[in-house]
Amino acid sequence: MSKNREIWVVAEQRQGELKRITLELLGRALSLAEEKGSQVGVLLMGKSNDNLCRELAQKGADRIYSIEGDVLELYNPELYSRVVAGLAKEFEPGAILLGATVQGSAVSSSVAATLRTGLTAHCCDLSFSEEGRLRQVVPSLEGYYVFVSHSYPEMASVSPGVFPLLPLEEAGKGEVVNRELSSIEGCLEIKTSVLSFEKSVKDAVSLEDAEIIVAGGAGVGSAGWSMVEDLAEALGGVVGATRPAVDEGWIGHERLIGQSGKNVSPKLFVAVGVSGDPLHLSGVREPELFFAINKNEKAAIFQFADYGVVGDYRKVLPLLIEAAVNSR
Amino acid sequence: MEIVVCIKQVPDPGHIQLDPKTGTIIRGGVPAIINTVDKNALEAALQLRKINGGRVTVVSMGPPSTVEALQEALALGADRAALASDRAFAGADTLATSVTLAALINKTGPFDLVLCGYSSLDGGTAQVGPQTAAILEVPFFTAVQKMEKSAAGIQVEMETEEGVVAAESSLPALATITKGMNRPRGIRLSEAKKAKNKELFTYDLQGLGLSDDQVGEKGSGVCMVEVLPLPAGRDAEIISGEPEEIAGKIQGEIMKLGLQSRGGNK
Ligand SMILES: Cc1cc2nc3c(=O)[nH]c(=O)nc-3n(C[C@H](O)[C@H](O)[C@H](O)COP(=O)(O)OP(=O)(O)OC[C@H]3O[C@@H](n4cnc5c(N)ncnc54)[C@H](O)[C@@H]3O)c2cc1C
Ligand SMILES: Cc1cc2nc3c(=O)[nH]c(=O)nc-3n(C[C@H](O)[C@H](O)[C@H](O)COP(=O)(O)OP(=O)(O)OC[C@H]3O[C@@H](n4cnc5c(N)ncnc54)[C@H](O)[C@@H]3O)c2cc1C
Numbered sequence: 001m002s003k004n005r006e007i008w009v010v011a012e013q014r015q016g017e018l019k020r021i022t023l024e025l026l027g028r029a030l031s032l033a034e035e036k037g038s039q040v041g042v043l044l045m046g047k048s049n050d051n052l053c054r055e056l057a058q059k060g061a062d063r064i065y066s067i068e069g070d071v072l073e074l075y076n077p078e079l080y081s082r083v084v085a086g087l088a089k090e091f092e093p094g095a096i097l098l099g100a101t102v103q104g105s106a107v108s109s110s111v112a113a114t115l116r117t118g119l120t121a122h123c124c125d126l127s128f129s130e131e132g133r134l135r136q137v138v139p140s141l142e143g144y145y146v147f148v149s150h151s152y153p154e155m156a157s158v159s160p161g162v163f164p165l166l167p168l169e170e171a172g173k174g175e176v177v178n179r180e181l182s183s184i185e186g187c188l189e190i191k192t193s194v195l196s197f198e199k200s201v202k203d204a205v206s207l208e209d210a211e212i213i214v215a216g217g218a219g220v221g222s223a224g225w226s227m228v229e230d231l232a233e234a235l236g237g238v239v240g241a242t243r244p245a246v247d248e249g250w251i252g253h254e255r256l257i258g259q260s261g262k263n264v265s266p267k268l269f270v271a272v273g274v275s276g277d278p279l280h281l282s283g284v285r286e287p288e289l290f291f292a293i294n295k296n297e298k299a300a301i302f303q304f305a306d307y308g309v310v311g312d313y314r315k316v317l318p319l320l321i322e323a324a325v326n327s328r
Numbered sequence: 329m330e331i332v333v334c335i336k337q338v339p340d341p342g343h344i345q346l347d348p349k350t351g352t353i354i355r356g357g358v359p360a361i362i363n364t365v366d367k368n369a370l371e372a373a374l375q376l377r378k379i380n381g382g383r384v385t386v387v388s389m390g391p392p393s394t395v396e397a398l399q400e401a402l403a404l405g406a407d408r409a410a411l412a413s414d415r416a417f418a419g420a421d422t423l424a425t426s427v428t429l430a431a432l433i434n435k436t437g438p439f440d441l442v443l444c445g446y447s448s449l450d451g452g453t454a455q456v457g458p459q460t461a462a463i464l465e466v467p468f469f470t471a472v473q474k475m476e477k478s479a480a481g482i483q484v485e486m487e488t489e490e491g492v493v494a495a496e497s498s499l500p501a502l503a504t505i506t507k508g509m510n511r512p513r514g515i516r517l518s519e520a521k522k523a524k525n526k527e528l529f530t531y532d533l534q535g536l537g538l539s540d541d542q543v544g545e546k547g548s549g550v551c552m553v554e555v556l557p558l559p560a561g562r563d564a565e566i567i568s569g570e571p572e573e574i575a576g577k578i579q580g581e582i583m584k585l586g587l588q589s590r591g592g593n594k
Contacts (some may be wrong), residue, residue, distance in 0.1 A: 102488045110468065119550065148553050190467075260447065306565065309565055
């Protein structure tokens with residue numbers, strides 16, 4: 001029935017740059033569409049979209065739905081949701097994929113409720129079943145839950161870092177479909193205005209790109225947190241964290257690794273004071289070398305690491321930092 | 329200001345255990361708590377009430393035992409409470425949950441502001457707030473860390489991965505709150521004493537004017553069809569010895585990887 005309906009990706013851009021998650025989703029959408037004999041549409045909202053339309057076409061999008069306007073420059077949850085829902089009603093895609101980011105989860109939720117269709121959060125895999133239903137896989141404590149939707153469009157938000165980036169395809173000849181904001185249902189009656197955007201300081205290397213990650217957990221505590229940062233720096237890597245560490249405010253939410261945060265694929269992963277919960281480890285994808293330091297010899301993390309140290313991290317980390325600095 | 333706060337009762341994460349044989353969550357006997365960030369939402373509501381006057385209503389969907397969570401919220405200072413409880417609500421996904429909550433909120437009367445937590449400690453989808461807003465057809469904000477009443481209605485700061493977005497909308501509106509917003513108060517004896525005399529309404533399916541194909545498992549947009557096993561681990565080799573030896577061994581293994589450090593950054 002929906003065999004040939006498009007698979008959509010809702011793009012996220014900031015200040016004229018596509019976010020990495022959008023390209024990750026595009027790559028997966030292209031392979032899913034190929035499997036199904038359908039096409040990929042990317043929905044792009046922004047102030048002026050020419051450059052990004054070209055980039056998306058080059059990267060293989062079959063159709064780019066471009067909606068431009070000054071009011072679309074900054075993320076406006078109500079307006080963005082109206083645009084996506086309005087276009088989805090008009091073009092009836094078979095599936096809509098978004099990033100499991102603050103913006104993607106807000107917009108996907110609003111759109112799914114407006115369309116009264118199902119939505120799965122924080123997917124770590126997507127594939128089609130034999131019957132052609134989108135299998136939406138989500139990590140949980142007891143294993144990976146597989147959800148399917150009862151209706152179309154099938155909607156899912158995907159955790160950043162799950163799907164690899166595709167190399168640039170130069171051959172793309174995607175078509176651009178321009179739509180006026182005023183022609184989209186409900187977009188003239190928006191009650192939200194965005195006042196300002198204050199950019200936070202950006203890290204040189206993002207978690208998704210990092211080859212070396214030192215992740216700190218609840219066992220570190222606020223007093224010792226700087227040791228985790230020092231070790232990361234000494235190794236030339238970046239800091240990641242578990243949910244308790246983020247909730248306690250020891251580090252920003254953008255450093256969360258796991259089901260509700262990012263997925264990472266470093267070469268070296270060092271877990272400090274981390275118990276080894278599946279909802280954290282589901283975000284740690286096949287590191288070549290995995291160390292765990294935990295004072296509890298029964299901690300689950302030791303089942304997953306290559307090497308474990310049983311003991312208080314405060315005894316081991318200072319020496320490890322020193323060794324790393326000395327071998328630079 | 330008429331403020332509604334959605335609170336979810338969740339199993340205390342510290343007490344969740346897996347059945348060692350089957351690897352499934354043991355559902356019985358786990359103490360229930362108010363989803364922690366919902367207390368930040370309640371605190372935000374109580375502070376808005378203090379400045380602007382009005383009333384705070386707490387609402388929840390859940391089994392009958394959810395009244396305990398609502399009673400706790402009343403003891404913390406909410407003015408009244410309403411519970412949606414019916415066997416038909418069981419097995420709800422976020423869509424069916426939001427349809428039920430929206431009906432419950434409408435049942436409590438006209439409102440200016442609905443507050444939710446950003447996400448729950450168990451399902452954790454962060455979908456219920458924005459979905460409830462869509463069904464109520466009101467503007468919404470998520471991951472709000474700062475909020476105040478303004479001439480136009482409500483002004484907020486939303487946390488995003490790249491930075492903070494400040495925005496404003498008219499009322500009624502809905503916002504989901506993060507932990508950075510405030511520090512929730514504890515129960516004060518004087519408030520707790522008043523709680524007994526506060527109203528706590530309970531509605532079932534009929535009471536909310538919903539039909540059974542809109543709620544619970546039947547009204548859900550997704551269903552779980554399978555649980556795949558977690559991957560097997562690598563079973564760590566435990567390194568022991570003096571801290572110096574341990575550090576040396578680890579550093580040695582790291583060197584073998586032959587990584588090029590990409591320049592440190594914290
Ligand atoms: C591991 C796991 C994954 C799941 N994934 C999905 C999925 O992808 N899609 C899906 O549709 N369902 C999913 N579910 C089911 C979902 O958890 C339930 O539908 C649940 O009733 C509401 O969602 P939530 O806990 O994710 O709420 P969230 O959206 O995380 O909750 C945010 C806020 O909404 C309010 N709220 C939520 N529930 C209630 C309530 N019952 N009463 C009052 N206020 C409430 C609270 O203020 C809360 O802080 C999942 C469940 C589990 C256990
Ligand atoms: C729907 C849902 C989504 C979730 N998403 C995520 C997610 O994306 N990411 C995430 O991380 N979590 C997530 N969680 C939470 C997850 O279930 C765990 O609660 C969390 O990962 C545990 O973090 P932790 O290992 O830091 O803390 P804990 O489990 O408390 O472990 C702390 C560890 O530190 C050790 N320790 C204590 N002191 C020391 C010391 N001095 N030296 C050495 N070791 C010490 C202890 O032995 C213990 O093993 C999610 C949960 C749910 C329900």
